[in-house]
Amino acid sequence: MTVMPEVELGFPRTYVEFANPADPTEVFRCDLTWLTSRWTCIFGAGCPGIYESSPEAGCCALGAHFADDDDAQRVGAIVDKLTPAHWERHDEGRRRGWTEKDDEGELKTRAFEGACIFHNSRGFEGGYGCALHGYALEQGLKPHTTKPDVCWQLPLRRQFRDVDRGDGTTYTETQIGEYTRAGWGPGGADLDWYCSSNTEAHVGLEPVYVTNQDELTELMGEAGYAELARYCREHEAGGTNTPHPADPHR
Incomplete structure (x- = not known):
């Protein structure tokens, strides 16, 4: 099996936080580096599968x-x-x-x-x-x-946590980001191949927030997605000073 280049985790990322327009008690924290990356699913177009024993099964x-x-x-x-x-x-x-x-x-x-x-x-x-x-x-x-x-x-990841503002009040933080290999816990290290930070899968013609609009809307609601898309466009217009390292140079 040919080893495909997978970037190491721990690289700089840019996040944005904003209140859910439909629910002020919820705050989204979104990974703009991931959501503006050019990752795309390559199942049937070069994906070798997460296990060498089942290459045709993808993930x-x-x-x-x-x-x-x-x-x-x-x-x-x-x-x-x-x-x-x-x-x-x-x-x-x-x-x-x-x-x-x-x-x-x-x-x-x-x-x-x-x-x-x-x-x-x-x-x-x-x-x-x-x-x-x-x-x-x-x-x-x-x-x-x-x-x-x-x-x-997958490989979008939604996580929740309760945040204490420090004044005795709390809010729900909903994180939207990349489901990395590490997200699978110790078993992630056993995967023979993984796509989210692999250069072979960062070949999309459009960024993740565009190609995965339906999925993100389901996770965030229409108003939440619309706000996210605005921040993503602004991030791209600013030159994406923290691009995903698996992306091709743009």
Whole structure:
């Protein structure tokens, strides 16, 4: 396997903080360095997969954990609509189930033959890649409405924390940034390849905040995204003095 250049973490980043226009008790803290970068998903266009043992599966080698019951139920409603024409593992999934629990008892999509059970192989007539994603495209739906939350959010990351202003009042800080290799915890070091800070994946024609508008709007709301986009444009106009080091020189 050819080693692709992945930049080391710890480089300078620029952040912006602003109140959620729709909820003044929430403050967004957004990583402008990441959101104005040229990262793009290269699945099917050079992605070697996170594990050498499953190169065709991209980052879908282990199955996806559900965020909560609502997430699982939403995906389940889509699964009920999939036919063998959409889903290569349809018969297996119907017969033996499409979910399983991990060692900690957390519900996830089932792993089958080295990939998520919804992963269609390259030779499948219904289309290569995620059956849930393919169904969305066929039906004119947005893919983030048909897939588990973790699948459509990566490599965006949303985190929450309560912040004490120092005067006895608090607010919720919602962080929007890059889901780095380190974000996976100790297991991140075991990945054979990872895309978010890899130069091979920073080849997008447009920045992340543009290409991932639907996902960011889902995470932040329409008013929050509109404000973020304004700050991103201002950051770009200023010359992006803290560009993502995985980006090509611009």
